[in-house]
Amino acid sequence: MFLTNRHIMSLAIAVCSGLMLWVLPTLVRGDNQLFAMNATLLPVLAISLMLVLSAIEFGLSVLNGSKSAQTRQMALDEDVKIKTAQVFSVCLVVILMVLFVLLLPKLGYLLTSTAFLLGLMLGTGGRRPIIIIFTAIIAVSVLYIALRYGLGLHFQIWPNLSFGNS
């Protein structure tokens, strides 16, 4: 069968919606009968809509793709190519942000933010060490001063040395 990434995405949404519909009653406390006048009503309608529409989209595009070589070419032209650059960029930003969240309570705002900024600038194409370090220090300082003295917010700024108690 002729499948593009768009087809796979539609199929994945339809399957996930189906699964969600199946487990929904276990996620709602109290009266959880599906399609009844209770807390499940709108979630069920939204999931059903997603299920039906993605199934229609999948069906229509597969049907169109199998019509002729031209329609198949059109589907290929409209397809979303998943490139290594996309995977790397998502992984880079997600890993740096998760590290920021994990390290913030341990290292404090100043060190974590500076490290995050250095990592992101290197990851997004920064190559001049002096500019990168200078920009990171200035940006973190400005943000901290604006938040602390401009808005009166209190952050833990230095490392928490009382390990095990946090």
Place this chain on the structure above:
Amino acid sequence: MDALIAGIQNALSLGPILAIIAGVSIGIFMGAIPGLTAAMAIALLAPITFGMDPLTAVAFLIGIYKGGTFGGSISAILLNVPGSPEASATAFDGYPLALSGRAKQALQMALFASVAGAFLADMMLFAVAAPFSRFALKFGPTELTFVVLFAFTFVAGLTGKSMLRGMIACAFGILCAMVGLDPMEATPRMTLGYIELLDGLPLLPIAIGMLGVAEVMNAAERNFARRGQGTKTAQQSVSVTSGPSLPISTFLGHWKTVLRSSLIGSAIGALPGIGASMAAFVGYGTAQKYSETPERFGKGILDGVAGPEAANSAVVGGSFVPLLTLGIPGNVTTALLIGTFLVHGIEPGPHVFKTEPTLIYGIFTILLIANFVNLMVGLLGSGVYSHIVKAPEYISYSIIGLTCLTGVFASTNSLFALYVMIIFAVIGYFMKKFDYSFVAFLIGFVLAPEFEVSFRSYLLISQGDPIGQLIERPIGLVFCIMTIIAIVRIGRSEHRKRQIKSNTTL
């Protein structure tokens, strides 16, 4: 009358004026950087308004909205890179003007047309909003259900490349908004045992993730792609000081284009889902249609800058009509504004004209003042902004990434909210790649709680006969018919487009 005078007095006090100046400056700054929009600026900076009084907070955000709309034209004219999607049409003639040594004239025409368009739209809002709100007071659960359903259909059908995918995105937004306590029975649902989710998924981390962090991912992707190809991108820049200034008489000579585009922009702004980009293209097309020299469009003509700029700026005033009178946001920016209004205890809708008339007239006055501030800041800062658009991508996007994290943490003081932001950034990134409109998602997310209450109330009132109840409520019936017509028309137009495309492929 007392409310009007009090509203004007409040808006003219120091706090709101300073907030407008700050907002407009930041809006122009953010709008001028390619890839960053007024919506993103509002999402990033909304948390800092939580400590302000409601009018000052609204003044700051309106300033960003107005400044951001004009800011997009700076990079469109100087670099041929639209700072925001609605500035794309401005680049068609703005950049050729800049190349021919008339950059300053193009920038000033963009600024004057933008301010004039926004001013005319605000005056129309002033005239239309109050009477319309009195009409909207007649809306009960039946009417609200079908008005919101109409808004969902319009937004889902027109904000992306496919109505089906737009509707899927909108339904996903509604589903995400259902997390937390059920508003009618206080039953926890889809919280997965997390206490933090009892209040529902927070709007700001989701909006910041989908708008800001997803854009940082795009910047990282561009860098990886460039490295893979072994190329460096060079941006061609044009001096902002090149060429003579624009005489006021020349600008006034284009009054017909500005007036026409302002009317188009106001009307389009009042309809949910269409947005400033469409207004700008329609404004450009109409300017060309009525021009005496249509063949000069695209080669550098001032009408080609005035048309789209007046239209996209007029959308701001137009979009406040459904926002303030019905509580329905027509685009991402107004969806974010609604979120911030709610934080400050302002619930937009027909009742707000009765309960908070002073605040409403204050907002109207702020909208008008923001235009003059936009003009002032735009004229004074055009030299500085031209340097901003040339800032290296790795610096601007890295700082945006840190601002996203800091903004969410500062506003929620919760690491959980940061995880929500990261998850929705990944979702937003792939939604954009696969053309699932994140605008439809966000509007579905913002409107779903109100929709749920009115929809379930409508079903309760109807006592098992929803169609009979609908027939008894003519306004609801009209919106129901309009929803069906919109679905059919959008579906047919998409089908036609596909047929044309397949014929050209053949």
